[in-house]
């Protein structure tokens with residue numbers, strides 16, 4: 001037995017953690033499936049899924065097994081050597097998608113950083129140094145490194161850190177004419193989220209992604225899909241691009257891929273990936289055996305017709321009940337998103353008050369998310385049981401009712 005831990009409480013956060021976050025008042029200590037327990041033993045229902053990360057819920061036996069087995073074998077070996085879990089995971093990702101090759105990293109931001117650098121390198125090699133512009137959508141989110149905040153169209157994340165990365169153009173999302181007006185021979189890549197996640201669970205329109213593909217082909221630009229949030233079964237397909245039948249040249253994956261273990265992956269066609277030759281990019285931890293062993297287990301569970309169909313069925317169960325709650329209490333009338341990435345769009349009278357819904361839900365022992373100030377987001381385990389959906393939404397209804405009454 002290890003020595004007992006020093007007791008800690010939420011107030012320690014305010015003293016010793018850099019204040020980039022303002023976490024909830026309770027501290028979760030244990031989870032199982034879609035239930036979480038806090039320090040006081042209170043049991044909560046988790047519809048937040050660690051922000052679309054805990055794809056198999058908490059403490060899934062297959063993930064514990066994969067992690068423990070690998071933990072007893074090899075944790076880290078560096079990229080001076082390759083390793084079996086990385087090779088197996090890459091092979092499975094390649095077999096399951098458009099991609100021919102995979103670059104592993106540790107987060108969504110890193111996966112995007114690699115994607116943007118790869119696009120610029122490819123364009124420089126193939127077309128010359130003038131082709132470096134990247135077009136992205138307003139209100140997009142691609143991570144918190146300087147390159148990724150520069151690419152994402154949200155000044156609140158990118159301003160105040162000195163000069164940004166140059167050569168980025170932002171266009172309104174779902175506006176094909178605006179994209180057509182912005183794209184040129186100097187464009188090396190267009191990057192889009194198939195569903196804008198952080199800014200409100202806003203799905204791309206079919207014609208928009210089809211048009212983006214056509215424009216990219218016309219101008220020799222690469223199409224990058226950021227599927228960090230939408231990937232790995234979250235929307236009821238292994239990757240959301242599969243719903244559209246629009247294939248990117250590069251795709252980024254992270255969040256749900258590790259089911260809670262940090263991992264990022266940049267998927268690309270061979271034609272593009274070849275331009276990351278030895279020494280052009282790298283990562284110390286990317287592709288480490290522990291992360292890859294866990295992600296392989298996640299993929300094995302998620303990428304089955306039963307689990308993916310289950311995600312689509314659970315969406316309908318959520319949507320029906322959410323719409324009736326929204327109607328009954330007048331907080332929201334629109335429920336959007338796909339699979340288990342769901343946004344309840346607050347009505348005009350409740351605009352800007354998603355934070356209050358979060359707090360009210362917490363009082364009812366329920367974990368939900370915001371996606372901006374106007375949208376309540378749910379991103380539960382892909383395996384959430386019907387009983388947990390029903391109990392979670394019963395608590396959600398009580399939370400909404402308490403707000404409507406106040």
Ligand SMILES: *Cc1c(COP(=O)(O)O)cnc(C)c1O
Pocket residue numbers: 106107108109110112141142143144193197198226227228229254255
């Ligand atoms: C969360 C997210 C990221 C950033 O991922 P990190 O792991 O936090 O770096 C990038 N893109 C999208 C679409 C995301 O939702």
